Amino acid sequence: MAADIEPPLKTIEDRAVARRGDARGPARKVVKPLRSVVIFGAVGALVAAVALPAYASSKPADTAATLQQLAAEDAQSLVVASVATAAPLEHGSFTATTPEEIAKKKAEEEAAARAAAAAKTASVATGVDLSKYALVSPGSGEVRYPLPQGSYTVSRTLGGAHNGADMCAPAMTPIYAAAAGVVRVSSENYYGYGVGIVIDSVVGGQRLETTYGHMTYGTRQVEVGATVAAGQLIGFVGSTGRSTANHLHFEVKVSGTLQEPIGWLAANAG
Secondary structure, X not given: XXXXXXXOOOOHHHHHHHHHHHHHHHHHHHHHHHHHHHHXXXXXXXXXXXHHHHHHHHOOHHHHHHHHHHHHHHOOOOOOHHHHOOOOEEEOOEEEOOHHHHHHHHHHHHHHHHHHHHHHHHHHHHOOOHHHHOOOOOOOOOEOOOOOOOOOEEXXXXXXXXXXXXXXXXXXXXXXXXXXXXXXXXXXXXXXXXXXXXXXXXXXXXXXXXXXEEEOOOOOOOOOOOEEOOOOEEEEEEOOOOOOOOEEEEEEEEOOEEEOHHHHHHHHOO
């Protein structure tokens, strides 16, 4: 007990020091709460300074959408390339959708014009009106020349007892179907024609029969019943049957009526 009791202050200095200590005690108790308030205030201001800009940057989605809507309302219309090229391109007297088709159409028109001019020239040269022979547009491809152009000369044509045109060409010159159709005759010994082929076709809505005679033995490329295309290889030039030189005997009948073959080719094949 005695150890727990402080000894009495014995000097004036001791009593003065004791009084100063008692005076600072309440002051310190007041300063500590104020310091805590200031710290909490500073921390709050810092949090606000950091959080408010982030909140502001995440908030304006509605505002941005509104600006986009306003821009869309005021925007001018734009024609996309795929839409702009969808419409057909007009070029001269024909319509096409691509430059390639335009070029193709133009080439076809030019070929038809050349064929028409050639037919007109042939009409003047032969004195034959080729218009009566026309079944299709010349240069259309529905009718082809049976021999390559420039490979033959015509020695004689329809007249008297001769029913076709003799197209003189070297042996083994290729022979092509003049029109698409079905092979009715394919023989190594077709009467006076020797090696001969007959093809039945329909051209321009009319029945067509073309005959190819005097071909070389063993060169027929089609048999009876075969379907052939215009321009398809069917045989090779020869001198079989009643023939004295290599040539193709070419006959044309339209609805059973003989036609002059060279004029008919000029009017239809161009």
